Each structure stands twice: as structure tokens, then as C-alpha cells.
Amino acid sequence: MLSKKDLLGLNDVPKEEIELILDTAVNMKKLLKQGVKKLPNLQGKSVITLFYENSTRTRMSFELASKFMSAVAANISASSSSVAKGETLIDTGKTLDSMCTDVIIIRHPVGGAPALLAQNVKASVINAGDGMNEHPSQGLLDMLTMKERFGELKGLKVAIVGDIKHSRVAKSDIFGLTKMGAEVNLFAPSTLMPSGIDSFGAKICSSREEALSGANVVMGLRLQLERMKGGLFPSVAEYHEFYGINDSHLKLADSNAIVMHPGPVNRGVELSSSAIDADVSLINEQVKSGVAVRMAILSLLTKK
Amino acid sequence: MSKLLIKNGTIVNSNDTYVSDILVENGKIVKIDKDISISDCDVIDATGKHVLPGLIDLHVHLREPGLEYKEDIESGSKAAVHGGFTGIACMPNTKPVCDNAVTVGYIVNRAKEVGLCKVYPIGAATKGLDGAELAEIGKMKKLGAVAVSDDGKPVATGQMTRLVMEYAADFSIKLHAHCEDKSLSGDGVVNEGKYSTFVGLKGIPNVSETAGVVREIAIAENFNKEVHICHVSTKESVDAIRQAKARGVKVTAETCPHYFTLTDEAIVNFDTSTKVNPPLRAESDRLAIIEGLRDGTIDAIATDHAPHHVDDKRVEYAYAAFGITGLETSFALSYTKLVKENGFTMSKLVKLMSENPAKIINVDGGKIEVGECADLAIVDLGADWVVDKTKFYSKGKNTPFDGMKVSGQVFATVFGGKIVYKEDKIYG
Ligand SMILES: [Zn+2]
Numbered sequence: 001m002l003s004k005k006d007l008l009g010l011n012d013v014p015k016e017e018i019e020l021i022l023d024t025a026v027n028m029k030k031l032l033k034q035g036v037k038k039l040p041n042l043q044g045k046s047v048i049t050l051f052y053e054n055s056t057r058t059r060m061s062f063e064l065a066s067k068f069m070s071a072v073a074a075n076i077s078a079s080s081s082s083v084a085k086g087e088t089l090i091d092t093g094k095t096l097d098s099m100c101t102d103v104i105i106i107r108h109p110v111g112g113a114p115a116l117l118a119q120n121v122k123a124s125v126i127n128a129g130d131g132m133n134e135h136p137s138q139g140l141l142d143m144l145t146m147k148e149r150f151g152e153l154k155g156l157k158v159a160i161v162g163d164i165k166h167s168r169v170a171k172s173d174i175f176g177l178t179k180m181g182a183e184v185n186l187f188a189p190s191t192l193m194p195s196g197i198d199s200f201g202a203k204i205c206s207s208r209e210e211a212l213s214g215a216n217v218v219m220g221l222r223l224q225l226e227r228m229k230g231g232l233f234p235s236v237a238e239y240h241e242f243y244g245i246n247d248s249h250l251k252l253a254d255s256n257a258i259v260m261h262p263g264p265v266n267r268g269v270e271l272s273s274s275a276i277d278a279d280v281s282l283i284n285e286q287v288k289s290g291v292a293v294r295m296a297i298l299s300l301l302t303k304k
Numbered sequence: 305m306s307k308l309l310i311k312n313g314t315i316v317n318s319n320d321t322y323v324s325d326i327l328v329e330n331g332k333i334v335k336i337d338k339d340i341s342i343s344d345c346d347v348i349d350a351t352g353k354h355v356l357p358g359l360i361d362l363h364v365h366l367r368e369p370g371l372e373y374k375e376d377i378e379s380g381s382k383a384a385v386h387g388g389f390t391g392i393a394c395m396p397n398t399k400p401v402c403d404n405a406v407t408v409g410y411i412v413n414r415a416k417e418v419g420l421c422k423v424y425p426i427g428a429a430t431k432g433l434d435g436a437e438l439a440e441i442g443k444m445k446k447l448g449a450v451a452v453s454d455d456g457k458p459v460a461t462g463q464m465t466r467l468v469m470e471y472a473a474d475f476s477i478k479l480h481a482h483c484e485d486k487s488l489s490g491d492g493v494v495n496e497g498k499y500s501t502f503v504g505l506k507g508i509p510n511v512s513e514t515a516g517v518v519r520e521i522a523i524a525e526n527f528n529k530e531v532h533i534c535h536v537s538t539k540e541s542v543d544a545i546r547q548a549k550a551r552g553v554k555v556t557a558e559t560c561p562h563y564f565t566l567t568d569e570a571i572v573n574f575d576t577s578t579k580v581n582p583p584l585r586a587e588s589d590r591l592a593i594i595e596g597l598r599d600g601t602i603d604a605i606a607t608d609h610a611p612h613h614v615d616d617k618r619v620e621y622a623y624a625a626f627g628i629t630g631l632e633t634s635f636a637l638s639y640t641k642l643v644k645e646n647g648f649t650m651s652k653l654v655k656l657m658s659e660n661p662a663k664i665i666n667v668d669g670g671k672i673e674v675g676e677c678a679d680l681a682i683v684d685l686g687a688d689w690v691v692d693k694t695k696f697y698s699k700g701k702n703t704p705f706d707g708m709k710v711s712g713q714v715f716a717t718v719f720g721g722k723i724v725y726k727e728d729k730i731y732g
Contacts (some may be wrong), residue, residue, distance in 0.1 A: 011502075088615075088618070088619055089619065090618060091621060108621065109622075110621060110622040111503050111504035111505045111574070111621065111622070112503060112504075112505065112574030112620065112621045113620045113621075115573070115574050116574060116619075116620060116621075121305075130504065130507070131504050131505065131622070132504035132506070133503055133504025133505075134504065134562060153344075153479075157418060168504060171501075182592040194500075194501040195496055195497055195498065195500070195507065196497050196498025196499075196500075196501050196502075197501050199498045200498075200501075200502070295551070
């Protein structure tokens with residue numbers, strides 16, 4: 001059982017509850033690997049995904065997790081803007097409440113939108129990514145993937161390289177991993193490094209070498225190519241040369257190191273193709289962990 | 305004619321403090337003496353209370369004409385006298401923009417009809433606040449505008465800022481500058497720093513304001529003109545203004561209670577009542593603002609009273625309107641934070657909230673003397689109370705101070721010799 005109604009971010013989930021979610025997810029993953037795709041945990045519950053941003057994989061992952069556990073699942077694609085006077089988020093939430101929704105899974109371009117929704121609905125709210133704030137289920141699936149590989153998170157060295165500034169994944173990873181006793185190294189061009197991120201327990205590194213040396217996990221982050229228009233980096237080629245990761249950089253890491261990426265990957269930008277396809281790349285395993293973690297979250301949140 | 309006797313209050317001016325009675329006749333202070341006894345007149349017993357010159361606010365948004373669902377001149381005037389203000393200067397970003405004499409005249413007349421306090425319009429510096437052409441500053445001044453500003457945004461270019469400063473000076477008024485480099489603010493909504501990173505909202509760095517402040521100072525200095533800097537929020541702005549004053553630049557500045565009361569830590573729960581521009585800053589900025597007030601770098605406390613309808617705030621943080629409603633909490637916050645917690649004297653507070661604001665816009669007020677207009681705020685410094693936004697007269701309930709314990713409460717407000725507010729009642 002979780003102490004809160006909602007899962008808004010890993011920042012405010014206690015360590016014991018992160019452990020509980022991960023342990024539950026380990027079991028879910030075992031069942032999935034055995035081919036079990038029908039569990040009764042969410043029988044009679046309704047789950048709605050409310051996405052204000054496009055995302056096929058996260059939405060699909062939540063939807064499958066719901067269906068594997070016998071929930072009634074439905075999708076809403078909404079558009080959000082400060083100018084176009086649509087229905088407000090609070091009104092949408094109240095409507096969903098009136099339809100006896102048990103869980104609302106929301107993705108939204110603005111940090112804090114899931115918190116606003118959660119304060120105004122009876123349903124449990126799961127944050128599936130809000131602006132530059134958090135993406136807790138991604139953080140948890142990353143941790144599950146690492147935990148399965150290395151046994152425990154404590155003492156792991158995790159290097160996160162790429163657009164930290166706009167990455168809610170990096171935020172959730174930092175909050176979750178540091179809470180579990182892992183070390184997090186960050187490397188990015190200064191234009192893509194958020195101010196004060198080191199005050200949350202992560203280390204800002206001044207070179208790719210510093211970030212990667214001795215790392216157990218090397219994680220790339222997706223670079224939104226439109227950031228170039230905002231002047232945040234000059235070209236894809238230059239980005240890859242100075243901030244991308246290829247096989248030779250991986251040699252700096254620990255000999256047992258794994259490669260991760262939240263996907264979708266820009267091949268040859270944040271990671272070279274050979275790094276993506278290397279044996280040590282667990283990018284597809286992350287996707288598998290994703291369904292299991294979301295099953296665990298849904299089942300724990302709805303358990304009374 | 306009407307007489308009012310204020311008995312036994314502690315009179316506070318910027319240069320002295322003493323206990324006395326005040327006799328008011330026909331709107332003017334006619335006698336200040338111990339034990340004035342006179343029959344047949346209204347009496348306020350101010351024993352144990354402090355009598356201040358009516359507070360003057362250099363920076364409010366009254367929203368009328370055009371945005372009356374947020375505030376109007378009547379509700380704003382009520383909020384003002386509830387907060388001890390007898391004079392408020394209102395910004396021109398209404399609908400239509402107050403960039404012409406007709407709108408200035410309308411505001412002045414409407415305020416007179418309401419009759420609770422003085423409303424001093426600040427005209428737009430440029431037509432439509434667009435930064436392209438000068439507004440009719442001369443005509444607006446003639447009808448009562450006390451300053452010009454494109455507040456809400458900076459005057460668009462350095463060249464136009466120069467022209468506004470030069471042209472306004474011909475009419476003996478000056479630019480009240482909202483200082484901001486918009487390219488540095490981008491679409492930021494909170495202070496850039498560890499808390500913007502923590503909540504994942506886009507940040508506005510300190511330099512966004514300070515770059516604007518430095519530009520205005522440089523232009524004023526180059527052309528030897530006056531400029532008033534609005535709502536100072538950063539340490540670096542305070543430093544820049546302090547250095548400019550030392551060089552003899554004709555610059556004055558205001559800050560707001562929220563910048564010396566709160567920091568950006570207040571944003572962590574995504575409470576949109578904390579969304580304001582410039583944003584709530586870091587603790588080091590807050591402390592620098594207090595030091596700037598103490599050493600006279602910052603001349604005045606203004607509220608930047610920015611009332612909004614609840615619908616404008618009950619949305620995602622990034623979509624919420626900027627602004628904090630401030631008239632009804634300004635005195636208590638200033639007293640609590642500056643006098644009680646930081647050792648400012650009441651005389652200093654009078655200077656910051658009445659005398660200096662009056663000087664900056666060149667209007668009457670700011671002192672209690674025989675012959676002066678009887679605009680007074682009678683305050684109870686012993687009163688501890690809890691801010692309750694439902695008790696605001698302002699239509700805007702957008703305050704981050706709801707529920708905060710504060711000290712110092714306005715007991716009565718006298719405007720033009722008439723009691724306009726006393727003990728929770730407005731007398732229209
Ligand atoms: Zn402004």
C-alpha cells in the first residue's frame with residue numbers, strides 16, 4: 001500500500017515505498033515473462049489516460065498494464081493552451097470523477113499540472129510526465145532495470161548525459177536514485193544543464209570522461225532537435241561529437257556497465273548506433289520493465 | 305463645517321514621533337496639540353495607536369476601464385482604505401490602455417465619485433504600450449497623470465526609453481520603468497534557480513531584471529533625466545541602483561512587500577498565488593532588498609497590487625496570470641518584516657510608505673503638520689492577526705499570504721478629513 005492517493009513524483013515518495021513498488025514490479029515482470037497477461041488486481045476499476053502531449057509508448061505501456069490487470073481502460077487526447085479557451089484541467093478532472101474513474105494517468109506540458117488535478121479529484125492521479133518536472137514511472141522502470149541487473153541500487157554509479165534541463169526523466173532518476181543511495185553524475189552542454197540541479201544530490205561533471213569513468217550505468221537522454229532553433233546547441237553533428245556517446249566512451253565506464261535510454265532514441269545523436277545495439281544496451285529491457293512497473297503502481301495505488 | 309478630533313494618538317512623521325491630539329477642519333489639519341477639547345465634533349480615540357500620514361502606493365492595477373471582472377476603481381479604492389492608503393497611483397495597462405487624456409480624465413472623475421481616496425493615473429509612456437510612438441504625455445499630465453509607464457513590460461527599446469525620459473521631463477513627470485530584458489525572461493514563470501529546477505517550471509534569471517535596470521540607469525545618466533525603477537526584486541538591481549545614486553544619477557526605486565517577505569521556496573506546491581513578475585527570488589535577494597530599503601537605495605514600498613479573477617489563477621502554473629493582490633496586506637507585512645523583525649523605526653516606515661512616494665510623484669501628503677491635508681492612517685501596532693483573503697475588499701483574492709500571522713493592523717483611515725474606514729467598515 002502507498003501512503004498517498006497519487007503518484008506525482010519520486011521526490012515525495014519515501015524510500016520504503018519505492019522499494020515496495022520495485023519489489024512488486026519484480027513479481028509482475030516474472031509473471032509477464034511467464035506469459036501471464038491476465039491478473040485480477042484491477043477488476044472493476046476504471047483507468048483513464050489523459051494525455052495533453054503525444055506519446056505512443058508511455059500511453060501504450062500504461063494501457064497494457066491496466067488491461068493485463070483487468071481494468072476498464074480508456075484514452076482521452078486533449079489539447080492544452082493558455083490562449084485557446086478550452087475546458088479547464090480542473091473541470092476535466094471533475095468530469096472524469098463524475099464518471100467514477102478510479103485512476104487518471106496524465107501527461108501534460110506544464111510542471112505541476114498533475115498536482116493541480118490531484119488536488120481537485122477523488123481519483124488517484126498518476127503523473128506520466130509533466131513539463132520539465134517529473135516522470136516517476138520512468139524513473140521507477142529505470143531503477144527496476146538497474147536493480148535487476150546489479151542486485152541493488154545502493155552504491156551504483158549512474159552517468160546521465162544529454163539534455164538534463166528539459167528532462168523530467170533525469171529529474172525523477174535523480175530524485176529516486178539518490179534516495180536509494182546511488183551516485184548520479186550529470187554531463188550536458190551548459191545551455192542544457194538546469195541551474196541548481198546539484199543541490200538535489202547529483203554531481204555536475206565538467207567532461208564526458210569525468211561523468212563516465214567507472215560508471216555502472218551510462219544513460220543517454222533524447223535530444224529534442226527543435227532545441228537547436230532555440231539556440232541551445234549549434235548542430236546535431238557538433239552535439240554528437242562533444243556530447244554524444246560511442247563505443248570508445250563506453251570503455252571509460254566500468255567493465256560491467258550497461259547502456260540505457262528512455263527512448264525514443266535519435267541514432268547517432270545522443271548515442272551512436274553501435275552503442276544502442278551493443279550487448280550491454282538494456283534499452284529494450286527498459287520497455288519490458290515499464291509495463292511491469294506500471295502494473296505495480298496501478299495495483300498498489302488501487303489497493304485499499 | 306465638519307470637524308474631526310483624533311485624541312491621544314502617537315503621531316509619526318519621518319523625522320519625529322510624539323503623542324498629541326489632532327484637530328481637523330474642512331479637510332485640513334488645523335491644530336496639533338495636547339488635550340484639545342472641543343465639543344460638537346466627531347472623535348476618534350487613538351489612545352495606544354499610531355497616527356501616520358495616509359499611505360501612498362506608487363504601483364497598483366485597478367483594472368478599470370475594461371477589466372472590471374478583476375477589479376474596479378470602487379473595489380480598489382475600498383481595498384486601499386482598508387489597507388491605510390489614501391493615495392494610489394494606477395498603472396495604464398487597462399482595456400483600452402490609458403494612453404490618452406480621455407481615459408486619464410475618466411479615471412480621475414470615477415475616483416472622485418467613489419470618493420474614498422486619491423487615485424493618481426499613470427499614463428502609458430507609448431501608445432498602446434507598444435513601444436513605437438510616444439503617448440500624449442502632455443495632455444495626460446494636464447488631466448492628472450502623475451507619471452508614465454509601459455508597466456507589464458519594459459519600454460520596448462533603448463531609443464524609445466530615451467525619448468520618453470526626455471519628453472516626459474518637459475512636463476515635469478518621469479518614467480516609472482518596468483525593467484526587464486524580455487529575451488532573458490523568455491517564457492519563464494518563476495525565478496531561475498534550484499526551485500525552478502525542483503518544480504520543473506521555466507525560470508526567469510535575476511539578470512533579466514537587472515539588465516533592464518542597468519539600461520534605464522545608463523540612459524537616465526547619459527541624458528541627465530530622472531527615472532523611477534519599479535518593483536525591484538534582485539540583489540544585483542539593488543547594487544546597480546546604489547552605485548548609480550552614489551554617482552548622482554537621478555534615480556529612485558520601489559520594491560514590494562512580497563520581495564522582502566517571501567522567497568521562491570514558496571513555489572514548491574505550485575500555488576499560483578505565488579506567480580508574479582518579477583518573480584519571488586532567492587533568500588540572498590530578499591535580504592539585499594531589506595538592506596536596500598534600510599540604507600535608502602530603495603526609496604519606497606509599493607504593492608504592485610495586481611488583482612485577478614479566481615479563474616485566471618485556478619489553472620496550470622504556467623498558464624496562470626502573473627500578480628499578487630497587495631493593498632490590504634502591505635502595511636502589516638511591512639511592519640512585521642521591517643519594523644518588528646529588522647529594527648526599522650516607524651518613522652522610516654512612514655518615509656517608505658508615504659513621504660517618499662508623495663515626493664516621487666510630486667503630490668501632497670507624507671507628513672502630519674498643521675495646514676496639511678487630513679489624509680491619515682491610524683494603526684494598531686499591538687494587533688496580531690491572521691490574513692484572511694475572504695475579508696478583502698479587493699475583488700482579487702490572489703494572495704500568497706492567506707493564513708499568515710502578521711502584526712500591525714489598520715484601525716481607521718481618514719481621507720480629506722472624513723473617516724473612510726474604521727474597524728472593518730467602509731464609510732462611503
Ligand atoms: Zn511591472
